[in-house]
Amino acid sequence: MAAEAHTGIDALGQFKLEPALGAIGHSVNFTQANLMMVVASGLVLALLFLGMRPRAMVPGRLQSAAEMCYETVMGMCTEQIGHEGKKFFPLVFCLFFFILFGNLLGVFPYFFTFTSHIAVTLAMSLFVFLLVTFVAIKEHGMHFFSYFLPKGVPGALAPLMILIEIISYLSRIVSLSVRLFANMMAGHVMLEVFGSFIVMLGGLGLLGYFPAGLSLGVNTMLIGFELLVATLQAYVFAILTCIYLHDAVHLH
Amino acid sequence: MQPLRRVIPFAVSLLLPVSAMAAGGMPQMDSENPLTYWQVVWGAIIFIVLYIVASRFALPKVGAVLEERAAHIARDLEAAQASKAQADSGMAEATAAIAKARNEAQTAINSALDAAKGAAAEQAATLNTRLEKQLAESEGQIAQARTQAMSALREVATETAGTIVARLTGQAPDPQRLNGAIGAALAARGAG
Numbered sequence: 001m002a003a004e005a006h007t008g009i010d011a012l013g014q015f016k017l018e019p020a021l022g023a024i025g026h027s028v029n030f031t032q033a034n035l036m037m038v039v040a041s042g043l044v045l046a047l048l049f050l051g052m053r054p055r056a057m058v059p060g061r062l063q064s065a066a067e068m069c070y071e072t073v074m075g076m077c078t079e080q081i082g083h084e085g086k087k088f089f090p091l092v093f094c095l096f097f098f099i100l101f102g103n104l105l106g107v108f109p110y111f112f113t114f115t116s117h118i119a120v121t122l123a124m125s126l127f128v129f130l131l132v133t134f135v136a137i138k139e140h141g142m143h144f145f146s147y148f149l150p151k152g153v154p155g156a157l158a159p160l161m162i163l164i165e166i167i168s169y170l171s172r173i174v175s176l177s178v179r180l181f182a183n184m185m186a187g188h189v190m191l192e193v194f195g196s197f198i199v200m201l202g203g204l205g206l207l208g209y210f211p212a213g214l215s216l217g218v219n220t221m222l223i224g225f226e227l228l229v230a231t232l233q234a235y236v237f238a239i240l241t242c243i244y245l246h247d248a249v250h251l252h
Numbered sequence: 253m254q255p256l257r258r259v260i261p262f263a264v265s266l267l268l269p270v271s272a273m274a275a276g277g278m279p280q281m282d283s284e285n286p287l288t289y290w291q292v293v294w295g296a297i298i299f300i301v302l303y304i305v306a307s308r309f310a311l312p313k314v315g316a317v318l319e320e321r322a323a324h325i326a327r328d329l330e331a332a333q334a335s336k337a338q339a340d341s342g343m344a345e346a347t348a349a350i351a352k353a354r355n356e357a358q359t360a361i362n363s364a365l366d367a368a369k370g371a372a373a374e375q376a377a378t379l380n381t382r383l384e385k386q387l388a389e390s391e392g393q394i395a396q397a398r399t400q401a402m403s404a405l406r407e408v409a410t411e412t413a414g415t416i417v418a419r420l421t422g423q424a425p426d427p428q429r430l431n432g433a434i435g436a437a438l439a440a441r442g443a444g
Contacts, residue, residue, distance in 0.1 A: 016279040017287040029290035037295055041302040048310035055317050057324060063317075070314040090307030098299060114295070118280045123292045185280070 009196040011189045015116055033114040040101035040114075044094075069097065073238070080242035084249050088242075091131075095124070096238035103184060103230030107223060115233075116184040118177060125176035128241050132172075136248035147251050176240060183233045187226045194219045402438075409434050 019026040020035040051066030059067055073093045077085035099115055106113025114120050136144045148165040149158060194215045201212035282288055413434060417425040 012277050012279060017285060017291060019287065029287055030294055031287045031291045033291040034294035034298060037298045041298055044302065045305055045310055048306065048314060052310075052313045052317060055313075057321060066314060067318060070311065070318065090303065090311055093311060094299065094303045094306050098302060114291070116280070117288075117291065119288050119292050120295055123295065181280070 009193060009200075011192040011196070014112075014188060014192055015185065017117075032112045033117060033120065036102060036105055036112045036114050037098070040098060040105055043101050043105075044097045069093075073097075076239060076242055080239065081246045081249060085242070085245070088245050092238055092241055092245075095128075095241060096234055099124075099180065099237050100231060100234035103234055104227070106184065106188065107226050107230060113184050113188060115180055116188055118181045121177040121181040122173070124237075125173050125180075128176060128244065129173045132241075132244040132248045135245065136251070139249055140251055144251065147247070172240075172244065176237065180233050180237055183229050187222065187229055191219060191222050191226070194222065406434060406438065409438070 017031045017033060019030065020032040021030055024030070025035075047062070047069065048066050051062040054060060054063055056063055070093070073096055074086075074089055076096075077089045077092055079085075081088060102113065102115045105111050106116065136147070148162045148169070150161065150165070153161045197215040198212050198219065201208040201215060204212075279285070280288070410430060413430055414425055414427075417430070
């Protein structure tokens with residue numbers, strides 16, 4: 001913080017939570033992150049409802065997009081989880097598109113990226129973790145705990161293996177949440193830093209124009225990179241959820 | 253160069269995430285701000301609403317349209333297959349009919365040809381027999397005419413020879429000797 005105050009680049013200020021929607025939002029602690037969640041959810045539902053309104057046999061552009069979203073996630077579920085995947089399809093669909101639209105909205109200037117908050121991603125990964133554990137226990141009962149002892153492990157190694165398996169099982173919460181949060185935060189910090197470089201170097205006069213232009217070029221590339229990361233991380237979150245659900249349903 | 257000197261250390265500190273986090277300036281980690289927790293509460297509510305609306309209304313609608321399309325395509329394919337089978341059987345029928353008609357035509361041609369050949373042969377045979385008969389008749393007539401002519405020649409020759417001998421010798425010749433001589437002369441000429 002000291003360094004930032006000194007140089008004047010506030011790369012982390014963009015992540016600061018503020019109450020949104022005026023006095024009402026302030027009274028119920030509704031933040032701008034939640035506003036973006038509402039926008040993202042609204043866009044997902046709008047895509048589905050507006051896209052499917054024609055119910056055409058030969059789909060138009062928007063309907064094709066909606067159907068493609070549906071079929072992509074459906075394919076993901078049935079391929080990763082198997083036949084039982086259809087049960088979890090609405091959840092995986094919501095997770096994927098909630099995160100995807102949140103990530104993509106964050107790329108717009110002045111828009112808040114709610115997936116850059118560890119509290120949000122941790123809540124989502126904790127939810128996925130609890131759901132997976134619940135499904136596993138419901139499907140297999142006490143037999144579920146055999147998951148922590150792979151078959152064919154010598155007796156002497158069993159305590160160590162069980163410990164490792166439990167740690168790796170619990171670490172899913174951390175890996176799932178930190179991966180998304182860190183990716184989104186890092187990208188936005190980089191954008192902010194190079195954006196500040198443009199302004200600062202541009203202010204230096206003739207000598208600064210070239211590096212300022214270079215920073216602009218870097219930021220342009222970063223925006224493209226952010227689009228890739230936004231899609232990829234949403235996909236990774238969804239596919240890992242599917243893989244965990246597969247483990248829960250089939251136990252290896 | 254003053255701003256540059258300020259920028260470089262900062263960039264370095266940012267490129268080392270550990271030092272950036274150690275600064276403790278991350279709003280995400282600000283556990284004293286109640287909004288950090290409240291965003292999760294509101295987030296959960298928003299996500300549940302999204303889930304309910306999507307799973308109850310939006311997604312089944314998409315699924316219904318996709319299923320309808322799949323059923324429609326399957327139906328159309330079935331219909332196309334049925335009409336193809338129909339067309340195939342029709343084609344086979346037509347081919348069979350053509351083959352049958354061709355066979356019939358061939359047999360008809362063959363029988364007509366045979367009948368015509370038979371009739372022609374019969375006609376030729378009757379014509380032949382008639383011609384042969386006529387030829388035989390004609391030959392018979394010729395032979396008769398010739399024998400008549402020959403016998404007339406003998407009479408004429410006998411009379412002439414008798415008359416010539418009577419005039420020359422003054423007496424009638426011996427008919428038996430005369431007959432023998434004429435027979436020998438005629439035989440020598442090949443007309444007897």
